[in-house]
Amino acid sequence: MENQASGETCQELQAALDIISGKWKPIILFHLLENEKLRFSELQRAIPEITKKMLTSQLRELEHNGIIHRKVYQQVPPKVEYSMTEYGNSLSPIMISMRSWGMQHLQRMEKMEVDSN
Amino acid sequence: MENQASGETCQELQAALDIISGKWKPIILFHLLENEKLRFSELQRAIPEITKKMLTSQLRELEHNGIIHRKVYQQVPPKVEYSMTEYGNSLSPIMISMRSWGMQHLQRMEKMEVDSN
DNA sequence: CTGTATCCCCTTTGATACTG
DNA sequence: CAGTATCAAAGGGGATACAG
Numbered sequence A, B: 001m002e003n004q005a006s007g008e009t010c011q012e013l014q015a016a017l018d019i020i021s022g023k024w025k026p027i028i029l030f031h032l033l034e035n036e037k038l039r040f041s042e043l044q045r046a047i048p049e050i051t052k053k054m055l056t057s058q059l060r061e062l063e064h065n066g067i068i069h070r071k072v073y074q075q076v077p078p079k080v081e082y083s084m085t086e087y088g089n090s091l092s093p094i095m096i097s098m099r100s101w102g103m104q105h106l107q108r109m110e111k112m113e114v115d116s117n
Numbered sequence C: 001c002t003g004t005a006t007c008c009c010c011t012t013t014g015a016t017a018c019t020g
Numbered sequence D: 001c002a003g004t005a006t007c008a009a010a011g012g013g014g015a016t017a018c019a020g
Helices: A011-020 A023-036 A040-046 A052-064 A092-115 B009-022 B026-033 B040-048 B050-065 B093-115
Strands: A066-073 A081-086 B068-073 B080-086
Touching: A011 A023, A011 A066, A011 A092, A023 A040, A023 A066, A023 A092, A023 B009, A040 A052, A040 A081, A040 B009, A052 A066, A052 B026, A081 B068, A081 B093, A092 B093, B009 B026, B009 B093, B026 B040, B026 B050, B026 B080, B026 B093, B040 B050, B040 B080, B040 B093
Parallel strands: none
Antiparallel strands: A066 A081, B068 B080
């Protein structure tokens, strides 16, 4: 027990990444951070390539992790709104610094393309 | 062209995550951020569960992205040292904020376990 | 020591149809 | 509208053997 598996040496890193990374989570979070509330169908329109199945599963995971809130209106036809929780909003600093790093990275890549000519 | 696919609406986020996320990259970066230089075999010992194949491929990707430097000593037996590049070190703020968020998240999870009893 | 090359499995993702 | 169920496809990752 005193000698942890290395995977656990940076559990915190993994824990954070498990929540925000993946094929769809970043863009879902992006939209929910920008929009306060979004219905299921609005998210689908915002992310046309995603399937219902994937959208549902990713939203469920985020909800389960306490990042987003799912509000169901008991009516027909159904209406469900998703929004960031207060806890979810605590991810903002990370998201912001990643976006700014990523932006610089994309510019750097672009520049390297050009320079290699 | 004026109407981007939504996946591209947050390209920066994806770009950053592509580099730091994955099954092995976080822990590889973790070790290289803490150790200045590490040989291939030292990384293997630090991450016992990883296979050579995976370690090699992940290091290659990080190198290709300019995050780490690979220094080969032309000798027999071979010796290769990996280290963060200056550019790679620019990831530090992100890594640090992710670790601290992750740490709080783990505590929160733990607390919720307890509270549910 | 520092890798490559194969082969195989298994999870993740996607396509599609169906439902309350 | 907001999902679920099912099945098929794809790709990542592991085990192992080989190589410079």
